[in-house]
Amino acid sequence: MRSSVERGAWVENRPSRGFRGPGLQELWRYRELGGFLALRDLKVRYKQAVFGAAWAVFQPLAGALVFTLVFRRLAKVPSDGIPYPLFAFVGLSVWSYHASSVTRATQSLVGNAPLVTKVYFPRLLVPLAAVLPGLVDLALSLLTLGVLLVIYETAPTGAVLTLPIWVLALVVTSFSVGLWLSALNVQYRDVNHAIMLFVQLWLFVSPVAYPSSMVQGGWRLLYALNPMAGVIDGFRWALIRGPRPGPAVLVSMAVTLLLLVSGVLYFQRTERRFADVI
Amino acid sequence: MAGNAIEVEHLSKRYRLGESTPGRTLREAIAGSVRGVGRRQPREELWSLRDVSFQVPEGQSFGVVGRNGAGKSTLLKILARITQPTAGRARTRGRLAPLLEVGTGFHPELTGRENVYLNGAILGMSRRDTARRFEEIVAFAGVERFVDTPVKRYSSGMYLRLAFSVAAHLEPDILVVDEVLAVGDAEFQAKCLGRMATVGQEGRTVVFVSHNLEAITRLCTRAVWLDQGATKAIGPAGEVVDTYLGTLGRETGELVEDRGGPVALRSVRVVDAGARPVEVMRRDQPFTVEVRFRVRVAVPGLDVAVHLYNVRGVEVLSEAWGDTVLDRPNEPAEYVARLQIPPLLNVGEYTVGVWIGTRYDTFVQETALRRFRLEGDVKGRPRRIMSLGLPWDVRRVGAIKQQLATVIQEPPARGRRR
Numbered sequence: 001m002r003s004s005v006e007r008g009a010w011v012e013n014r015p016s017r018g019f020r021g022p023g024l025q026e027l028w029r030y031r032e033l034g035g036f037l038a039l040r041d042l043k044v045r046y047k048q049a050v051f052g053a054a055w056a057v058f059q060p061l062a063g064a065l066v067f068t069l070v071f072r073r074l075a076k077v078p079s080d081g082i083p084y085p086l087f088a089f090v091g092l093s094v095w096s097y098h099a100s101s102v103t104r105a106t107q108s109l110v111g112n113a114p115l116v117t118k119v120y121f122p123r124l125l126v127p128l129a130a131v132l133p134g135l136v137d138l139a140l141s142l143l144t145l146g147v148l149l150v151i152y153e154t155a156p157t158g159a160v161l162t163l164p165i166w167v168l169a170l171v172v173t174s175f176s177v178g179l180w181l182s183a184l185n186v187q188y189r190d191v192n193h194a195i196m197l198f199v200q201l202w203l204f205v206s207p208v209a210y211p212s213s214m215v216q217g218g219w220r221l222l223y224a225l226n227p228m229a230g231v232i233d234g235f236r237w238a239l240i241r242g243p244r245p246g247p248a249v250l251v252s253m254a255v256t257l258l259l260l261v262s263g264v265l266y267f268q269r270t271e272r273r274f275a276d277v278i
Numbered sequence: 279m280a281g282n283a284i285e286v287e288h289l290s291k292r293y294r295l296g297e298s299t300p301g302r303t304l305r306e307a308i309a310g311s312v313r314g315v316g317r318r319q320p321r322e323e324l325w326s327l328r329d330v331s332f333q334v335p336e337g338q339s340f341g342v343v344g345r346n347g348a349g350k351s352t353l354l355k356i357l358a359r360i361t362q363p364t365a366g367r368a369r370t371r372g373r374l375a376p377l378l379e380v381g382t383g384f385h386p387e388l389t390g391r392e393n394v395y396l397n398g399a400i401l402g403m404s405r406r407d408t409a410r411r412f413e414e415i416v417a418f419a420g421v422e423r424f425v426d427t428p429v430k431r432y433s434s435g436m437y438l439r440l441a442f443s444v445a446a447h448l449e450p451d452i453l454v455v456d457e458v459l460a461v462g463d464a465e466f467q468a469k470c471l472g473r474m475a476t477v478g479q480e481g482r483t484v485v486f487v488s489h490n491l492e493a494i495t496r497l498c499t500r501a502v503w504l505d506q507g508a509t510k511a512i513g514p515a516g517e518v519v520d521t522y523l524g525t526l527g528r529e530t531g532e533l534v535e536d537r538g539g540p541v542a543l544r545s546v547r548v549v550d551a552g553a554r555p556v557e558v559m560r561r562d563q564p565f566t567v568e569v570r571f572r573v574r575v576a577v578p579g580l581d582v583a584v585h586l587y588n589v590r591g592v593e594v595l596s597e598a599w600g601d602t603v604l605d606r607p608n609e610p611a612e613y614v615a616r617l618q619i620p621p622l623l624n625v626g627e628y629t630v631g632v633w634i635g636t637r638y639d640t641f642v643q644e645t646a647l648r649r650f651r652l653e654g655d656v657k658g659r660p661r662r663i664m665s666l667g668l669p670w671d672v673r674r675v676g677a678i679k680q681q682l683a684t685v686i687q688e689p690p691a692r693g694r695r696r
Binding site for chain 1: 293355356357358359360361362363364365366367368369370371375376378379382383385387388392395396399400401404405429558
């Protein structure tokens with residue numbers, strides 16, 4: 001039998017007050033569980049789907065086609081000199097990652113209620129794991145984009161090296177919003193009803209179908225408060241010779257950071273009651 | 279023995295009733311805060327635990343008994359850090375595995391293999407630990423052939439066995455178990471109990487909540503009895519269980535609320551051969567179901583029926599007074615109906631249901647009034663409903679050629695009768 005010294009320190013459970021740190025050490029210790037949760041979502045999504053991952057490619061392609069017909073042919077929306085289908089495809093790929101990740105994260109805690117009420121683990125893992133599976137779809141659409149680039153004879157510039165920054169900014173944005181909404185959803189199920197509307201409205205104020213350069217003058221700064229504006233502009237710059245993002249992107253990133261910090265704080269404050277309220 | 283593995287000090291947990299209702303809507307919250315500006319509305323509160331303290335030394339098994347809603351599960355949830363106490367503190371030392379249900383996080387679409395790894399991670403096992411014990415886990419559950427089949431195609435028995443097997447192969451320092459034995463058939467329950475005993479012998483600390491008092495006495499050194507969140511008794515498991523049982527005996531007399539009507543149920547008791555109200559009996563002894571009822575208005579054709587259900591929900595027995603007695607009294611009075619049941623049911627847990635009515639009316643219909651357990655030798659056949667020990671008549675009816683007989687005398691393959 002092992003001696004008590006090896007058994008390590010006491011773990012204490014008592015009423016906590018105020019804010020704690022995000023507990024990064026503990027998150028790291030539970031990283032495998034996070035991986036398993038993400039993997040489970042991914043597997044479940046493609047089980048019994050004949051076309052499996054092909055859907056990840058097909059969806060933004062079909063979307064880009066519809067957008068091209070509606071916004072280009074009918075509405076004559078400009079696209080910063082980029083072939084419109086490419087322009088829409090990048091916007092939609094990024095957007096569909098964001099929309100699906102935010103939706104999934106919002107429902108993640110409530111959806112995993114049996115886990116939350118039966119086992120201890122850092123609850124932060126749940127919304128975090130919810131924004132990971134979408135990366136697979138995003139990667140697949142970026143591969144498809146490679147094919148489209150050949151078709152449209154467009155070569156990316158050196159800006160492609162900044163791609164990791166935009167991917168990170170995208171994930172952090174989706175995660176931060178998901179963090180807020182998942183915790184709110186535990187307490188107020190209204191969030192679950194509002195999420196579809198919320199995501200839809202957000203789509204219209206993001207440069208998915210139209211370029212952010214259409215927004216002029218004083219509106220520009222206000223527009224940049226939408227963190228997705230900076231992210232999508234960044235992706236277009238890195239991948240399809242979009243215009244180089246101006247200082248507005250810094251505003252977007254600052255908003256993301258603010259969302260992240262406040263989201264973590266709100267989550268930490270409410271998580272102690274998740275098991276009681278969920 | 280070095281010190282304690284668990285220390286609980288003045289632990290209290292309050293639930294605000296308004297809060298525990300899942301999914302309060304935003305409108306209610308806003309309305310609540312607006313109203314709250316003027317005066318703070320006192321909300322209804324429920325103390326699930328009140329000032330509970332105890333210690334469990336390393337390597338000891340500790341039982342928790344009490345009626346439903348006594349705070350047992352809340353206590354385990356606080357020990358497992360799933361929820362926070364309102365006051366006081368709970369400290370645990372070492373790796374703790376909560377087993378509040380089997381198969382937490384199991385996903386029906388995933389295969390047995392995928393679920394084992396996922397469930398292992400949920401219960402705190404590393405991928406390496408799980409991989410090391412994978413063969414053992416699957417073998418213990420007896421689902422080797424189906425590891426790559428989605429568990430939604432499993433029978434409920436296979437599902438439970440696999441889920442329990444993962445938990446059984448954890449190697450925590452502290453194991454916290456909540457009523458796992460309440461699910462599954464007798465065979466499964468026996469397996470769980472056996473495993474629990476092994477875990478205790480391995481020197482691990484176990485906290486064990488169960489309605490199976492016999493198991494608590496057998497497996498635990500000490501126990502606590504909780505009643506409405508407060509400690510009623512704490513000490514050696516046998517003594518605590520006896521004290522608890524003493525009150526149960528009294529309570530089993532008065533439990534049914536009088537709902538009015540022409541005929542009302544007063545009480546239902548299960549009593550053993552010595553006329554003592556019991557929850558656990560030997561299966562080879564007769565027992566009696568006692569139904570006390572009050573007739574307010576004479577009801578022609580009044581009849582009473584008793585039903586027994588096993589854990590799988592099968593109605594194994596249903597006897598009505600009118601089956602055998604045609605001329606039944608029905609004038610206003612208090613009645614006690616006694617139905618003696620001979621030793622014919624198999625080992626297992628049963629619930630008692632009662633129906634009172636006439637051909638045209640139902641006055642009382644209760645399906646789960648009382649629970650009791652029959653114990654004894656399963657004889658390797660936990661699934662059978664009846665265990666009668668009927669006499670056999672086997673005799674020799676003719677001769678056969680010697681040569682053939684030697685062939686038949688080869689030992690036949692042993693199969694289990696079901």
